[in-house]
Amino acid sequence: MRHFGFALGLSLLASGAGALELEESRTYQVAGARAELRILSTADVEVFEPILLAFQQQHGDVSIQYDVASSAQLMRALYDEGAEYDLAISSAMDLQTKLANDGFTLSFRSDATANLPDWAAWRDQVFAFTQEPAVLVVSEAAFEGLPMPTNREGLIDLLRTQPEVFEGRVGTYDVRTSGLGYLFATQDSRNTESFWQLTEVMGRLDAQLYCCSGQMIRDVAEGKLAIAYNVLGSYAQLANTPGIRTIEMDDFVSVMLRTAVIPQTARSVADSGLMIDFLAGLSERPELALQTGLPPVEAQRDDTATARRPIRLGPGLLVFLDTMRRETFLRSWVSSMEQP
Amino acid sequence: MKLRNPTGSIRRRLVAQLALIAALLSVAFFFTVRVVAEQAATDTQDNILAASATSIADAVYSESGVVRLELPYSAISMLSTISEDRVFYRVLVDGQTVTGYDDLPLPVARQPGRAVFETYPYRGDDLRSVLVSRALSVGNQARQVEVIVGQTRLGLAAISSKITATAVAIGVVFFIVATALSFLAAQNAMQPLDRLAASVARRGPNDLRPVTAATPAELVPLVGGLNSFMARLRSALTRSEDLIAEAAHRVRTPLATVRTQAEVIHRQMERPQNKKALREMIRAVDESSRSAGQLLDHAMVTFRSDQLETEDINAADLLRDVVDRLGPTAELKDISVHLTLPSGRCVVRGDMILLQNAVRNVLDNAIKYSPADTDIVVQLTNDGACRMAFMDQGRGFGEADLASLTQRFSRGANVDDVVGSGLGLTIADDVARAHGGALEITSNTEGAGACVTLVLPLA
Numbered sequence: 001m002r003h004f005g006f007a008l009g010l011s012l013l014a015s016g017a018g019a020l021e022l023e024e025s026r027t028y029q030v031a032g033a034r035a036e037l038r039i040l041s042t043a044d045v046e047v048f049e050p051i052l053l054a055f056q057q058q059h060g061d062v063s064i065q066y067d068v069a070s071s072a073q074l075m076r077a078l079y080d081e082g083a084e085y086d087l088a089i090s091s092a093m094d095l096q097t098k099l100a101n102d103g104f105t106l107s108f109r110s111d112a113t114a115n116l117p118d119w120a121a122w123r124d125q126v127f128a129f130t131q132e133p134a135v136l137v138v139s140e141a142a143f144e145g146l147p148m149p150t151n152r153e154g155l156i157d158l159l160r161t162q163p164e165v166f167e168g169r170v171g172t173y174d175v176r177t178s179g180l181g182y183l184f185a186t187q188d189s190r191n192t193e194s195f196w197q198l199t200e201v202m203g204r205l206d207a208q209l210y211c212c213s214g215q216m217i218r219d220v221a222e223g224k225l226a227i228a229y230n231v232l233g234s235y236a237q238l239a240n241t242p243g244i245r246t247i248e249m250d251d252f253v254s255v256m257l258r259t260a261v262i263p264q265t266a267r268s269v270a271d272s273g274l275m276i277d278f279l280a281g282l283s284e285r286p287e288l289a290l291q292t293g294l295p296p297v298e299a300q301r302d303d304t305a306t307a308r309r310p311i312r313l314g315p316g317l318l319v320f321l322d323t324m325r326r327e328t329f330l331r332s333w334v335s336s337m338e339q340p
Numbered sequence: 341m342k343l344r345n346p347t348g349s350i351r352r353r354l355v356a357q358l359a360l361i362a363a364l365l366s367v368a369f370f371f372t373v374r375v376v377a378e379q380a381a382t383d384t385q386d387n388i389l390a391a392s393a394t395s396i397a398d399a400v401y402s403e404s405g406v407v408r409l410e411l412p413y414s415a416i417s418m419l420s421t422i423s424e425d426r427v428f429y430r431v432l433v434d435g436q437t438v439t440g441y442d443d444l445p446l447p448v449a450r451q452p453g454r455a456v457f458e459t460y461p462y463r464g465d466d467l468r469s470v471l472v473s474r475a476l477s478v479g480n481q482a483r484q485v486e487v488i489v490g491q492t493r494l495g496l497a498a499i500s501s502k503i504t505a506t507a508v509a510i511g512v513v514f515f516i517v518a519t520a521l522s523f524l525a526a527q528n529a530m531q532p533l534d535r536l537a538a539s540v541a542r543r544g545p546n547d548l549r550p551v552t553a554a555t556p557a558e559l560v561p562l563v564g565g566l567n568s569f570m571a572r573l574r575s576a577l578t579r580s581e582d583l584i585a586e587a588a589h590r591v592r593t594p595l596a597t598v599r600t601q602a603e604v605i606h607r608q609m610e611r612p613q614n615k616k617a618l619r620e621m622i623r624a625v626d627e628s629s630r631s632a633g634q635l636l637d638h639a640m641v642t643f644r645s646d647q648l649e650t651e652d653i654n655a656a657d658l659l660r661d662v663v664d665r666l667g668p669t670a671e672l673k674d675i676s677v678h679l680t681l682p683s684g685r686c687v688v689r690g691d692m693i694l695l696q697n698a699v700r701n702v703l704d705n706a707i708k709y710s711p712a713d714t715d716i717v718v719q720l721t722n723d724g725a726c727r728m729a730f731m732d733q734g735r736g737f738g739e740a741d742l743a744s745l746t747q748r749f750s751r752g753a754n755v756d757d758v759v760g761s762g763l764g765l766t767i768a769d770d771v772a773r774a775h776g777g778a779l780e781i782t783s784n785t786e787g788a789g790a791c792v793t794l795v796l797p798l799a
Contacts, residue, residue, distance in 0.1 A: 101426045102441075103463040123424045190413055315427035316417030324431075324439045325411040 020077040024068040028052055034061035035271045040078070041089040042071045043258070043294075048089075050291040055278050062271065071095055071179045078104055084265040086272045089258065091132075091232075092179045094317040096259045100125040101315060105261040106269050112277040120257065120297045122313040128257035129279035130294040131310055134184045134230045136247040137217055142169065142226035143245075151251040152194045155229075159201045166205050169226040171216045174209035175333055180256065184230045186320040186329060187254045187311055196336060202229070203337040220244050232256060248307065255310040258294065350533070351526045358522030365518070366511040373507040374500075381499050384422070385468055385491065390455050392419055393472035393489040396431065400485045402478040407433050407485075415489075423495020426465065432486040433476070444488050447471050452484070465492040532556045536563065548574040578643070585639040588632035595629045630704075634763040637697050641767050645774040648691045652799050655686040655726050659718055662699045666707060674713040677703070679720075686722045689799040690775045698771035699728065701764040702792050706732040709790070725777070726796045733789040737781070745781055768794060 026045050041048060045068060052064050067085075069077065071092035077083035078099055090096050099105050100123055107124040120128040136155070138148065142165060149155040159166050173181020188195040208225065210216040213232050219225045221241045260279055262272040282288060282296035289296055311317070319325060395415040401408055409431055419427045430440035447456045456471040469490030476485045532555065539553045550567040599622055606618040663679050670677050688695075706716050714733040721727045737745065745765050769779040777796040783789075 101428075103426070103465075123426070312417075314417065314420040314424065316413060316420060318427065319411050319413045319416045322411040322439055324409045328408065328410050 020069060020081065020083055021073060022067050022069055026066050028056060028064040028066065030056060030060060030063050032061070033063040035268065036063040036065060037087060037271060037275060038065045038067070038085045039087045039089060039275070040067050040069060040074055040083070040085040040263075042069065042074060042091050043089060044068060047292050047294070050288055051279070051282075051294075054285065054288055055275060058278065059274055062274065075099070078263050078265075082265065083263075084267075085263050086266040086268070087260055087275055088263050089260045091256060091258050092183065093126075093128075093257055093259055093311055093313060094183055094321055095179065096126050096261050097122065097313055097315070097317040098321055099261055099263070101318060104264055106264055106266060106272075108262055108269055108273045108276055110273055110277050112280040115299055116280055116297065117299050119310050119312060120299075126259050126261055126313055127276050127280060128259045128297050128310075128313065129282055130258040131255045131297055131308075132232055132258065132295060133248060133308060134232055134254045134256065136249060137220050137228040137231045138245050138247060139220050139223055139226050140243050140245055141223055148245070148247060149249075150247070151249050152192060152198055153251070155227075155249075156194060156198050156201055159198075159205060163205060166226055168206045168208070169224070170202050170205050170207040171210055171219060171225040171228040172202060172207055172230055173213075173216075174211060176330060177211050180213075180232060181230065182320070182326075183256065183311070184232075184254050185333065187309075188230070189329070191252050191254070191309065196332070198229070199333060199336040207337060209337070217241060217244065230254070250307050253306075253308045255308050257297070257310055257313065259313070351530050354526040354529065355519075355523050358526065359515075359519045362515050362518030362522065366515040369514065370507045370511040373510070374504055377503040377507070378500050381496050381503075382468075385493070385496055386457055386470065388418060388422070389457075389468065389470040389489050389491060390472065392416065393429075393455070393470050393487045396429065396489065397472050397474045397485055397487045400431065400433075400474075400476055400487075402476060402483075405479050407438060407476065407478060407483065409439060411439070419489070419491050423498070425492040425495050426463075428462065428467065428469075428488075428490045430488045432488075434483050435486075440488075444469070444490060446486075446488070450486075459493070462490065465494065467491065468493050468496075532559060540566070548577075581639040581642055584635050588635040588639075592629055592632040592636075595625050595632070599625045599629070631763075634701065634767065637701065638763050638767050638770075641694055641697060641770050641774075644691060644694055645770060648694070648774060650689050650691055652687050653690055653692055653695060655688055655720055655728060655796070656681045658692075658695055658699060659720055659728060662696060662703060663718060666700065666703050669704070670707050670716070673707065673710070675707055675710050675716060677707075677716045677718060679718045681720050682722050684722060686720055686726045687799045688726045688775070688796045690796065691771075694771045694774065695796075698768040698794060701767045702728075702730050702794060705764040706730050706734070706790070706792070709734040711735075722798070724798070726798055727793055728796075729791060729793040731789060731791045736783045736788060736790045765792070768792070772796065 024045050026049075045066060048066065052066060056062065056064065071090050072095075074088060074090050075092070075095040075098075078085070078088055079102070088096070088099070105125045108127075109124050113121060113124065113127060116127065120131075136149070146158065146162065146165070147154075149158050159170065173184065175182040175185045185195070185199075208219070210219075210228075216225070216228045216231055218241075220228050221244050223243075260276055262269055262276070266272045280297075282294070283298045285296075288294075320329065392415045395412050396409070399410055399412050399415070411429075416427055416429070419425070428441045428444050430442060430444040431438050432446075444462070445460065447458050450456060450471065450473070452473055452475075457468070458471075459466060459468050461467065462469075467490040469488055471486060471488045473484060473486040476483045536551070536553055536555065536559060540551060548570045550570060551563050555563045602618055602622050602625065606615060606622065609615045609618060659679060659681070663677050667677065703716070703718065710716060710732045711734060716733075717729075717731045719727075719729045719731070721729070747766065765779065765781065772779045772794055775796050777794065780793040780795060782791045782793075
């Protein structure tokens with residue numbers, strides 16, 4: 001029980017133990033490469049490939065090995081198994097923060113990182129490069145004749161008053177298996193009192209629980225679901241799927257920051273830093289945002305007047321990783337969601 | 341006269357000492373600021389750590405015999421308000437870790453109910469930690485809840501180095517300003533001394549009046565001492581002059597009686613050798629009387645020089661008067677005195693008695709050292725100053741140092757056979773100086789003899 005708190009938490013996040021299980025791995029070899037960047041990421045190869053190719057256009061002497069794993073696997077590989085990587089990219093801000101807090105990452109400073117907004121970096125070790133909002137996805141067909149909800153209070157009212165429409169047709173993440181769902185849920189619980197109310201209402205309507213956003217969006221499009229709550233979908237999928245509509249709540253919108261860290265096993269901080277600098281400058285390459293569907297962090301953009309709340313990097317994220325806190329939260333969540 | 345080896349400078353010492361004090365104060369200031377600021381920063385972190393640990397401890401509760409904890413979000417997030425430091429925590433119940441980092445060390449000395457602060461290395465950084473404990477009743481059992489919260493000190497170090505840099509800058513600026521100010525202060529403090537020194541240095545050689553310049557309290561003893569010294573000197577000088585005058589006066593009166601008696605006897609004497617002896621005696625008496633007169637003159641000149649009673653004097657009248665008065669003496673030696681005066685007036689401002697004295701002494705000298713049956717030319721010229729020249733056809737001054745002739749009791753090198761006091765030229769010189777003029781002594785340019793010129797500024 002070396003890292004008591006975390007070991008327990010992980011056993012809930014990931015099934016199985018032992019060596020790192022990669023979902024996918026691809027190598028981008030260049031002739032006469034000066035260096036090789038080993039990247040462990042939670043983003044699919046298809047999503048990230050345009051960024052890697054653009055990077056290699058700028059740095060023609062760097063080969064890239066791109067491994068994909070779940071955020072929990074990524075965490076375990078770096079935290080417990082000492083896997084050797086030069087860069088770790090993950091949508092799990094809390095786990096990335098824990099890596100940095102517990103001393104598993106290296107510091108990096110450059111002009112590009114200095115230009116990042118304060119909320120987009122922590123300790124010169126965790127660097128955010130995208131900001132992806134959690135949205136409400138609704139089926140246009142199911143909402144015919146119904147008002148579109150604009151905030152959580154309105155959503156609760158709608159679900160309560162129209163049980164015949166929504167019974168069994170509400171979808172959300174299963175926070176027990178989805179790290180991202182857990183992150184959004186815990187942030188919701190901090191931000192609004194109506195979160196538990198909403199969970200209870202969804203539980204009464206026999207909400208469908210999903211591990212991942214892709215299937216959830218497909219089910220909305222196919223009409224199996226009328227509504228999906230707190231969905232993180234790539235812009236591409238949300239924009240290209242017919243029959244669905246995306247709503248950003250106007251009470252508040254949790255914004256997840258996709259972050260990169262340099263593991264302490266990195267061969268060269270300077271080489272890893274090249275990729276960090278490239279990612280920090282994504283906002284200057286709008287074509288990449290279009291290709292990947294990843295909205296970049298924009299230093300100039302001011303969201304303070306909107307309902308968008310970027311999830312704050314920092315030790316506050318460790319709170320919901322705490323074993324007991326997690327147990328308590330999941331117990332409450334399960335009892336709200338699974339009603340007899 | 342200047343002191344060759346002044347022992348140090350008060351001003352420099354003052355500046356050096358004030359600068360040293362300023363330097364010491366700067367250093368003391370630097371350390372004070374550092375200590376206070378670091379203490380304040382440490383206290384701030386300690387307070388936040390204690391608040392965090394307390395709120396975690398308060399969140400521990402028991403539910404149907406089981407200890408539970410809902411880690412408060414604010415307890416951890418409050419630690420990130422000041423800096424982006426790493427945060428660790430550990431919660432124990434009866435010494436058993438229930439959540440958190442179970443390798444976070446426990447303090448050796450623990451006292452229930454009291455927060456224990458410690459600093460130690462942990463996971464590669466220095467960690468400041470606090471342990472807070474409280475009792476919790478579970479069922480009917482009292483359990484001991486202990487919470488450790490630790491935070492790295494990088495933010496603190498950054499604050500500390502910023503404060504240190506500021507303290508250094510302020511210390512240096514303080515030192516420079518204080519040194520500059522102490523230099524000015526020393527300058528200012530020394531001003532009365534400088535003023536006093538200048539006022540004393542400005543004085544003429546015979547000025548023995550007390551110093552009346554404004555004097556700071558510290559210099560009053562010195563000035564008092566100086567004044568009393570000068571008063572004593574002055575009175576000693578006056579006394580000795582008085583003594584000389586008195587002595588000369590006392591000698592002169594009986595000498596006159598002796599001379600008169602000697603003349604009476606001389607007339608009654610018939611034997612030539614007796615007559616000759618008596619004439620020798622009379623001449624000796626004359627010389628003594630003359631010397632006594634000169635001593636009197638000198639004493640008077642010295643006395644009057646301090647406080648001249650000036651008036652406008654026509655130099656021609658003055659010369660004519662003196663030449664007339666000494667006419668008989670010159671005639672005794674068949675010496676004719678020729679007075680040549682300029683066409684215009686030549687007026688000087690001076691003390692009549694002193695100037696008469698000076699002119700008489702110079703002319704008297706000329707007569708005395710001129711051989712019988714010669715001429716003395718007294719010439720008054722006006723070339724921007726009033727020049728009274730006395731040219732004789734005597735023996736001149738020989739090899740003597742001309743400048744030294746005006747010193748008291750100094751006489752020419754070739755006058756051993758003539759009785760004299762050596763005061764005549766001294767008197768004339770003193771008078772000339774007292775009037776802002778000078779006595780010029782040269783050998784005669786035309787033939788033998790001496791030329792003594794009394795130069796006085798015009799009125």
